[in-house]
Amino acid sequence: MKKVVYLSMFSLLVFSAVSAQDKKDDKQNVFEKGGDLGKMVLAEQKFYALDYKGALNIYTDVLSSKPNDANVIFHIAECQYELKQMKEARENAEKAKSIDPKANVYNSLLLGKIYQQEGMQDEALVEFNAFKAANAGSNKKIAESDVDKYILQVTTAKEMIAKPVEVKVENMGDVINSEFEDKAPMVSADGRTLIFTSQRPGKSSAVNPDDGMYYEDIYISRWDTIKKMWGDAELIPGTLNTEGQDAATSISPDGKQIFIFKNDIETESRGGDVYVSRLSSSGKWGAPKAMGKPINTTYAELGACVSPDGQTLYYVSERQGGLGNADIWMAKRKSRSEWDKPVNLGSTVNTDEDEGGIFLAPDGKTLFFTSKGHNSMGGYDMFKTVMENGKWSTPVNLGYPINTIYNDYCFSLSIDAATGFFTSNRKGGLGARDVYKVDLSNYSVLEKEMKKKDPNTGPVMAILKGDIFDANAGAGMEAEVVIYDEAGAKVGSTTSSEGSGEYFLTVMAGKTYQVKIEVKGYKPIDEKVEIRAAKEGATSVVKHYLLYKK
Structure with missing residues (x-):
């Protein structure tokens, strides 16, 4: 995915004016010569270059000379929002509104997004509608703002929270989770092996310069049949993990293969490719091997899973020909080591947003996935679609409290459909993202209508x-x-x-x-x-x- 930096017309005009002032001293910085205006331009450049801390520092400097400038305060709140400093962002956005509601037309939109993430759905709707009303004459601005999408998310959240599904969601605790990011839990079909990815210090103690976090490693936990509980997570044995970025995206139903996302700038996997590791007779996992063409491309391939019969591969890719940034694709097996030309799952499943976090249920026809599109409660939600008569059914949101207003990803399911596993950054976790389990004893997640289970029926x-x-x-x-x-x-x-x-x-x-x-x-x-x-x-x-x- 390529990122493009856009500057507002305001920035370009100010830059031109400042550049035209005094050309005698070529070495003097044009932004310094422009005073606060120049600083505002520089801050905006940093913001659109995703340097939110740098932008925040400059806006804070400008605020020192203009302590009641509602527009500057709005930009500070905007940076804090991107830095996940929600308390500070909310305080400043509300302050900007109290000083001058019209200082920046986007303050209502920002405040609505903050309220949405804080669970203040009614307040969020007020701000979103205020933004639409203030921009009623600009359909383009409304469309580019995604405000209608946010309104739909809030409406969906209100409806689902009012009608929760009958499940019990539980954080898996420090047996699995840590103070770092723990994500993408995948369970084998026999329910005895759980693999996941963690950014805790593991195989590599090196830090990723892009985000300041440890590189990801793959961990494993095994079900103790005597104690009826999961064992402490440990680095998966074998040569799966490296000093670089290693992330598990699925384990095959028979527990013999793990599909991995690797992103190593110094090898052929730069940009991200799908690899597979196989379990040896000694119980250790072998060195991952690239899936190769036509699965991997020069674009990012972000993960894969295989059908129970091993004949169909589902995977996530940013390759050309998709409907959004990351789409779900499938390929049929040609031979033991070859796959047919990949096919996009189409517009029923894929949207102009990101799709990913795929898991094919043991029935071989129900695909669970993560998406920011469809009827999300906010951020990423988990959905299911079913292959029926050669077509994928309209995706269905798994409901609240499996999904929340936060980001919920990577649902996987035990073969008896009694327990699900997923990742969430919802409040109350041990780290930035945690692994959760959900008791589905009373919720038929594999059934079309997902109604309450009949206690007299066994696993499907x-x-x-x-x-x-x-x-x-x-x-x-x-x-x-x-x-x-x-x-x-x-x-x-x-x-x-x-x-x-x-x-x-x-x-x-x-x-x-x-x-x-x-x-x-x-x-x-x-x-x-x-x-x-x-x-x-x-x-x-x-x-x-x-x-x-x-």
Whole structure:
């Protein structure tokens, strides 16, 4: 993404006037010669160059000679807002309004945005509407301000807070979280492995010069089946983490692959690419390998996840041809190591805003994602869309209190659909962003209407896994496993791992399936497997197969 600096006509006029004053001393700074006007121009330049601290310092200097200048106070509030200094920003924006409500037409917009983030929805609506009224003759200014989007967010927030969904949201505490940023929790299909990304001091003690934070590393927590709790998070074993930026974006349903975002300016991944790491038989993760073309491009690729059958890759990219900055794309598998040409998920899912934080549910058809578009409560919200009859359904907001007026990202789900995990910067956390879990026992997040669950029904999904062996050699072997329902329709397929013979599939529970395995030179397997739904926890059926030569 390229950033362009825009200067107002005011800045350009002042710059021209100052530059034309005294040309005798070429070494003297034109902004210094312009006094406060020159300083205001310089501050504005710094603001649009994203140097908010530098701009704030200059505006504060100007304020010392003009302590009651409402316009200067507004600009100070504007810088403080960008620096997340909400208390100070609110005080100054309100002060500017009390001195002169018309000093800067954008003060109402800024005050509305501050009130929105402070949870003062009614006050925010008043300010947003005041901004629209003051600019009623300029449709362009209203459109460029996004004020209608903010009004929609506030309206959505008021409606959802008034009708909360029946869930229990809980911070995962210091077992997972730290005083630093902790984000993007992803759970394996068996519910026993949780991976996430953290900016705490880890593999690298170096600091990213762009934000002054530690470089990100990937952490892992394992479910203790005896204590019924998550173990303390630790750096993931193996060669996954480096001295640079390493961020996990998903773990495959079988827990054998982790998809990673890497951004290393000194390697081919500069700008951001998707990598994949595979779990070795020793239990350590191998060095990440780039996905390569056509997945990675010269633009930023920000993360990926794979379908339960391993045949479809979903990923986030800023490549050309999208609808917004970052869009969700998909690609079908061509071979073991190749993917077909990527396809954009289209305008039903993608907007002119950012989409990301993707997770494909174990049912293989429900895609959870994060977006600033659609009907957000404010900032980023989490949504779901379902593949129905070859089309993606209209995204649905997961509701309050899963989503809030703050930024909520990266939803993932256990196979029994009883527990969700996500990231949020909502108030009350341990760090800038924390990992949360949500009890979905009474909320059918996979159902179309997401209504209250029937307590008499078990989990909707189950795991079918096992090993396939060469009966003569006694060794694991590679073979395609295809699953059919009782009507004869194909419902899933996978290929067992070469060497180990392991296979892994997710299927609907409470049904009987026909399992077929065919390998050239071997007698075929064709048998029925009943998958009974457990009343509690994930259903897991283990079936091993021996293949005999013909």
